[in-house]
Amino acid sequence: MPVLVFDLDDTLYPELSYVHSGFRAVAAFLSPLLSVPADALAAGMIAEEAAHGRGQVFDNVLRQHGRWSKALVAASLRAYRQHRPKISLFPDAERALARFADLPLYIVTDGHKEVQARKVTALSLSGRVRHAYLTNRYGRHRAKPNPHVFQLICQREGVSPAxxxxxxxxxxxxxxxxxxxGFNTVRVARGNYAHYIADEAHEAARIIQSLDEL
Ligand SMILES: [Mg+2]
Known part of the structure; x- marks a missing residue:
């Protein structure tokens, strides 16, 4: 039986929605400390991210309000990572999970293991896949492109990569x-790399615009 494995971020749900969800949690945390409404803080973080990326969002927002400190940046990052995200599957991901529900389904995702586990929970994926492999649990060196957890899936299902x-x-x-x-690979053209064309080694065997094409 074919085995279908999905990436998580930007494949099954839009990662930016997680980022914004996290910003709202941090804004709620900082609001009483800075005496600024949470909505205004969150809007500032979202604008900051859109303009300069994610790296300095908390530093810059705290600086804007004259409250930068290493401790508050660290506390903001904790609030971000520990928040319970409010996120939803892409509509085509919802349809694909339903359409292929009779196949062995898996998730393989990199990133902070507790953060990724909270995303899996928030998306109610635990009951819909046989297992969500968080590569971080197997050591950082087992993050993609390392094939370790993919080999675990082959062993578990008794199948070959093909x-x-x-x-x-x-x-x-x-x-x-x-x-x-020898694994089959499909790229859904969305997320940060939607418009990139990769070389032969990095490109998937097939590119689709939507999971409806699977
Ligand atoms: Mg991804």
């Missing part, structure tokens, strides 16, 4: 490690 298809969005790391082993 029977396993990975659907992801990240041309830097999603496909390059598993292609040489």
């Amino acid at each position: 029977e396993v298809t990975y659907v992801g969005d990240n041309i830097k790391k999603d496909f390059v490690g598993i292609k040489p082993l």
